Amino acid sequence: MVNITEKIEQIQQELARTQKNKATEYHIGLLKGKLARYRQQLLEPGPGGSSSAGQGFEVAKSGHARVALIGFPSVGKSSLLSKVTKTKSEVAQYAFTTLTSVPGVLEYEGAEIQVLDLPGIIQGASEGKGRGRQVVSTARTADLILMVLDATKPDSQRAILERELEAVGIRLNKERPNVTFKLKQTGGIKVTFAQPPQKLDEKMIASILRDYRIMNADVLVRDPEVTVEDFIDVINEQHRSYIPCLYCYNKIDAVSLEETDRLARQPHSTVVSVSESLGLQDLIERIWEDLKLVRVYTKPKGSKPDLEEPVILRLKRSTVEDFCNTIHRDFKDKFKFAMVWGTSVKHSPQKCGLGHAIEDEDVVSLFTRG
Numbered sequence: 001m002v003n004i005t006e007k008i009e010q011i012q013q014e015l016a017r018t019q020k021n022k023a024t025e026y027h028i029g030l031l032k033g034k035l036a037r038y039r040q041q042l043l044e045p046g047p048g049g050s051s052s053a054g055q056g057f058e059v060a061k062s063g064h065a066r067v068a069l070i071g072f073p074s075v076g077k078s079s080l081l082s083k084v085t086k087t088k089s090e091v092a093q094y095a096f097t098t099l100t101s102v103p104g105v106l107e108y109e110g111a112e113i114q115v116l117d118l119p120g121i122i123q124g125a126s127e128g129k130g131r132g133r134q135v136v137s138t139a140r141t142a143d144l145i146l147m148v149l150d151a152t153k154p155d156s157q158r159a160i161l162e163r164e165l166e167a168v169g170i171r172l173n174k175e176r177p178n179v180t181f182k183l184k185q186t187g188g189i190k191v192t193f194a195q196p197p198q199k200l201d202e203k204m205i206a207s208i209l210r211d212y213r214i215m216n217a218d219v220l221v222r223d224p225e226v227t228v229e230d231f232i233d234v235i236n237e238q239h240r241s242y243i244p245c246l247y248c249y250n251k252i253d254a255v256s257l258e259e260t261d262r263l264a265r266q267p268h269s270t271v272v273s274v275s276e277s278l279g280l281q282d283l284i285e286r287i288w289e290d291l292k293l294v295r296v297y298t299k300p301k302g303s304k305p306d307l308e309e310p311v312i313l314r315l316k317r318s319t320v321e322d323f324c325n326t327i328h329r330d331f332k333d334k335f336k337f338a339m340v341w342g343t344s345v346k347h348s349p350q351k352c353g354l355g356h357a358i359e360d361e362d363v364v365s366l367f368t369r370g
């Protein structure tokens, strides 16, 4: 019997030799669906195996957000951690100096950001080369992936790392596709397009679902730009993580000004020299921005707002209710209304309910019963 790795190999070869055109479109879509299915099987631990591919690496989450340093060996991940946090992680010229995850804390704008130094990864990491498996599954737990790259090395390095993360279901700087997918007991496959699809059709969706042995489901495609790959991601949702990524090119002290400039202009990219302390402040600001944290200042009734110690929330969860929950559970139960000053309201202050979304640097006063 052929094993999964061989099946994957066969599909990849078939994909490579199949010409892309109208006639082969469905076949290619189906092959991609199969590929995703086998890859997933490969990642699942066998019977009796460990339940977590990240074993031995777990570090408790702490602070308001987690940033994972991902990169090839010797690009300067540990040097960076040692520079921007109080933690010292071993630095050396040879590859694989770091063998486990080393957490540090970056304090910025009142927030504590956990930065995880990790072993270097290489091509094949997602299939278990080196500590690759553990590293990529730790990356999955991050709120932001900081991909550390060596500015003196070719651009292909970045593509290799991206592929390794892709292979385990991590999607970088991408929103979850705008598709609603509901499994059902009966009724067959029902596909609805909110707008005429550009890259997908009903037949394609139906044949991929059949290949996944899904016979009954409701599919609502809201975005006309959704691709076959996106749709396959939606069916495999529980194994997909959509994580922001910032590309950090280190060692710019060793390349020309022109090259530094070129790298700095790439999307989601920033350039630094850790050893020369160049660009670090900018890097920290970019990390802060990409984490989308929100500072909320509390204002006790009748006194000035406390501008020293903001309450930190994630932008995705920054309603008045989230704010209440962060301060103390009781606040939500006794809540009457909130007075809010800042960019989230039309007039400052404004009386708001629990559902109001707070923005960065708003000031909030809570009014409670009893």
Ligand SMILES: Nc1nc2c(ncn2[C@@H]2O[C@H](COP(=O)(O)OP(=O)(O)OP(=O)(O)O)[C@@H](O)[C@H]2O)c(=O)[nH]1
Binding pocket: 071, 072, 073, 074, 075, 076, 077, 078, 079, 080, 090, 091, 092, 093, 094, 095, 096, 097, 098, 099, 118, 119, 120, 121, 250, 251, 252, 253, 254, 272, 273, 274, 275, 276
């Ligand atoms: N020229 C230059 N060298 C640097 C810079 N930052 C780090 N290095 C050097 O790069 C080498 C590797 O640094 P590390 O911090 O150990 O790299 P790493 O990515 O943690 O490596 P592994 O743990 O082995 O994956 C060391 O010799 C550092 O001194 C920099 O900004 N410029």
Ligand SMILES: [K+]
Binding pocket: 073, 074, 075, 091, 092, 093, 094, 095, 096, 097, 098
């Ligand atoms: K090293």
Ligand SMILES: [Mg+2]
Binding pocket: 077, 078, 079, 089, 090, 091, 097, 098, 117, 118, 119, 120
């Ligand atoms: Mg290291």
